[in-house]
Amino acid sequence: MLYLDKVSYTYSPGTAMAMPALHEVSLEIPDGQFIGIIGHTGSGKSTLIQHLNGLVKPTGGVIYYNGRDIWDEDFSRKELRTKVGLVFQYPEHQLFETTVVKDVEFGPRNMKLENLEVQLRTFEALKTVGISDELYDASPFDLSGGQKRRVAIAGVLAMKPEVLVLDEPTAGLDPAGRDEILEAIFRIKRERNITVILVSHSMEDVARFVDRIIVMEHGSVKYDGSPKEVFRNYKELEEIGLAAPDVTYLTAMLRERGVGLPDVATTVEEAADMIERYCKH
C-alpha cells in the first residue's frame, strides 16, 4: 500500500526558475486497485508518479510504502524501483541496449535473478506485449513508434513489480494494440493481484478498465472517484482541457431529449444495455 501525505514538489526551488508542480497531494493507494490518472498537460501527472518509486524527492510531505517512509535513511530505494515499476511517458528514453531482448533483460538481470529465470521472464513479457520473435534481435531504435512503446512496457513487466505505474502507455499504439496491452495489464493485475496506476489521455480506455479515477488540475487532486462519479462532471472536465468518453455525451444528450436512461454511461457496453432496456419497455 502506498500513502502520500501532503506531498508537494517544486522544480528548481529557491531559484528564479522555481516551478511548483504539486501542492499538498494526499492519496491512499490500497493494494490491488486499478487507478487511472487524468489531467491536462502540465497538471502534474508525471511529476506525481515519479514520486511513487522514489525517482524524485518531494520538497514537502511524506510518501509511505507499506508503512515505511521511502526517504528514510535505511530504506532501499533501489529495491523499491523493482517493486514499483515505472514505464515512462517517452519510451525512447527507456530503451538503450543494442537489441530488443537485451533491453527487456536489463531489469531482471539487475535484480540478480538466475539466467534461466531472466530469459523466461523476458520472453513472457515480450509475448504479453505482442512483440514477435522476428524483432528480438533488432535494435530498439529501428522500431516503429508503437513497437518501441511495447518493448519499454515489456522491460518493466519482466521485473514483475507489485505496483505497475504506466505513464501514457498507449499513446501511439494502434487500437488493437491499445486493447491488447490494456487487456494484458488487466489480466496480470488479476492474476498477480498487483496495483496498477495508469496515466492516460484516452478517456475511453480509462473508463473501461479502472476502478478509480484521480483527476489532476494545477498540481492538486480535483476529483477522485469511480469512472461514473468522475465523468458525470463532463462539463467541468471540458473546462480543464479534458473530456468524457463519447458515449457519456451521447447518453447525456439522450437524457436531455427526454429519453429515460437511469444515468449517463461511460462505456459502449453499458450504453448499449441502458438503451436496450429503455427501448424494450
Added chain:
Amino acid sequence: MIKANKLAYEYIRRDEEGNVEGIIRALDGVDLEIKKGDFVAILGHNGSGKSTIAKEINAILEPTEGTLFVNGLDVSDESKIWDVRQSAGMVFQNPDNQIVASLVEEDVAFGPENLGVPSPEIKQRVAYALEKVGMEDHRGSSPNALSGGQKQRVAIAGILAMKPKCIVLDEPTAMLDPGGRREVIKTLHELNKKEGITILLITHYMDEVTGADRVIVMDDGKIVMQGTPREIFSKVDEVKSHHLDVPQVTELAYELNKRGFRFPPGVLTKEEFINALLG
C-alpha cells in the same frame, strides 16, 4: 497534389559489422492519388508504413521502387528536395522536439528565414500563420510555457509560414490531452476549408477522422481500404481485422444492431445516432 505509383520502400537492417541482417519492405506497391484541397486521413496498425509514406512525401527517404510526385515534383530528383519540402510541410508527434527557438514568433520565423525570405515578408508570414492557428496572443511567449496542444499549433504555424500547399501530420495528437486534440483537429479543418491547404493526417484516434474527405487504411505496407469515413466505418469487422477500431458511436449502433435494432450502417455522429433512434 500527391501521386504515388507502385511506390515501395525497403529499410536495410545491418548488424554491428555492417552486414545486411534483414530487409524490411515497409511500403509494398502503394498507388495513391491525393488531390489539391483534400483532407485525407491515414490509419494503420503499428509498423504498417504510415510514417514511411510521410517521410517519402517529405523527401526524407528516397523510393526503393516506383515513383512519387509531390506538387508535380519527383521526390527522387535530388535537386528538387527543398522544393518538395516547401510544398509539403511535416508536423511530428512530439511537440517538444519540434520547437527550435526561445520565442514563439522566432520559432515560426525559422522556416521562412531558412528559405531566404526577405525580413518584411517574414514578419507578415509569421503574423498570418499565428493568426491562422489562433496563437497570435502568444507571439512573445516562450514555447516552454505552452500546453501540448498550443505547441503543436505553433509547429503547424511554423510550417504555414513556409506557404506549403500540403501539410503532412504524423500523429500530431498522440501526446495531447483531449482539449489539445480538439484544438489541433479544429485548426486543421479550418486551414483546409479557408486556406485550401491539402491535409494528410496520420492518427490512431478513430474519432479524429470522421470529418475527413477520405480515409486510407494501410496494412503491412499496402493500402487495403479506401473511402469516405462512412464507407470505411460501416465495415466494422473489416476495419477491426486490420487492427483498427470504429468511433464509439458507430460501435454502439453496431452493438445495438446485433440486439435487433436497425441503425443504418456507419452512423458516425451523436446527432445521427439520436435522429436514427428517435426517428
